[in-house]
Amino acid sequence: MKMGSLKDEAALYLKNFTLKVNNEVKLENISLDVKRGQVALIYGPRGSGKSLLLRAFLHLNEEIFEVVQGEGEICFFGKSVLDIERKLLRKEIAYVDTSFLNAISFFSLHEFMRLLKGDHFVIEDLSDEELDLLKVLEIDDLLIGDPNVPLGVFQPFQRLALLIYSTLVRNPRVIILDSVLDHLDDEVCTRVKNLLIDSKGDRTILLSSRYVFRFLDVADLLIYLKSGKILYAGSTEEFVKGSHSSF
Ligand SMILES: Nc1ncnc2c1ncn2[C@@H]1O[C@H](COP(=O)(O)OP(=O)(O)OP(=O)(O)O)[C@@H](O)[C@H]1O
Structure with missing residues (x-):
């Protein structure tokens, strides 16, 4: 293999990546590559650094913490994310965390759709594919009600389904x-997983969770994170077979 080819082939690539937040090391020496089209599960207990790691791809930690310092490499399709404009990164990488569920509560469906599809959007503009997507996610009935009601009146899983819809239509x-799928009951979670896989194409998907077994069926790659360090990165089969599953 040529030097550097692993980096060029990976959708997401980290090499000896260390992240300090407010001068404390929070992620230590992370090396990882997630290939185009793979589904990667980042598994770890509360506070293990899953969110810090995922947010690092989009410079989102800088918006939360006062002092953020990174060392090592962190790349998106072979290019350092530091050299990619934030706006472009956020177009190419859709990130959803649980705080979005509350954040969108104050928007009406009408406002939410206009943010997503432009100021002149009306419900009649939705394509058949988009209507099908809303149907699969079981939120098509939101379209029947008053579009000016705040989304906060709906169930959290309906808001989550709406967020999933908004990420998929942006392609x-x-x-x-x-961690967002952790908040769904088993049946809805299975439906969302199937939808993500069915509509995936060569899209790369990163899921983080505190519950490993819930996502083993869809993950090509499992990363076990604890206290900011990778303890395992590899196939789900090896993880289950090996002693790692006792972590
Ligand atoms: N808002 C915050 N203020 C201060 N420190 C924080 C904050 N959020 C995270 N941290 C620190 O970063 C570490 C990693 O947190 P992170 O949120 O990435 O963990 P996580 O694995 O995503 O946890 P969870 O499963 O609870 O979402 C935490 O142990 C904590 O020390």
């Missing part, structure tokens, strides 16, 4: 769902 190259 990003990478989707990152940071």
Whole structure:
């Protein structure tokens, strides 16, 4: 293999990446590559650094913490994310975390759709594919009600389904769902997983969760994170077979 080819082939690539937040090391020496089209599960207990790691691809930690310092490499399709304009990164990588569920509560469906599709959007503009997507996600009935009601009146899983819809219609190259699927019941979670896989194409998907077994069926790659360090990165089969599953 040629030097550097691993980096060029990976959708997301980290090499000896260390992240300090407010001068404390929070992610340590992370090396990882997620290939185009792979589904990667980032698994780890509360506070293990899953969100910090996922947000690093979009410079989102800088918006949350006062001092953020990174060392090592962190790349998107072979290019350092530091050299990619934030706006472009956020177009190519759709990131959803649980805080979005509350954040969108104050918007009406009408406002939410206009943010997504432009100021002149009306419900009649939705394509058949988009209507089908809303149907699969079981939120098509939201279209029947008053579009000016705040989304906060709906169930959290309906808001989550709406967020999933909004990421899929943007057709990003990478989707990152940071712990959000943990908040769904088994049946809805299975439906969302199937939808993500069925509509995936060569899109890369990163899921983070505190519950490993819930996502083993869809993950090509499993990354086990604890206290900011990778303890395992590899196939789900090896993880289950090996002693790693006792982590
Ligand atoms: N808002 C915050 N203020 C201060 N420190 C924080 C904050 N959020 C995270 N941290 C620090 O970063 C570490 C990693 O947190 P992170 O949120 O990435 O973990 P996580 O694995 O995503 O956890 P969870 O499963 O609870 O979402 C935490 O242990 C904590 O020390």
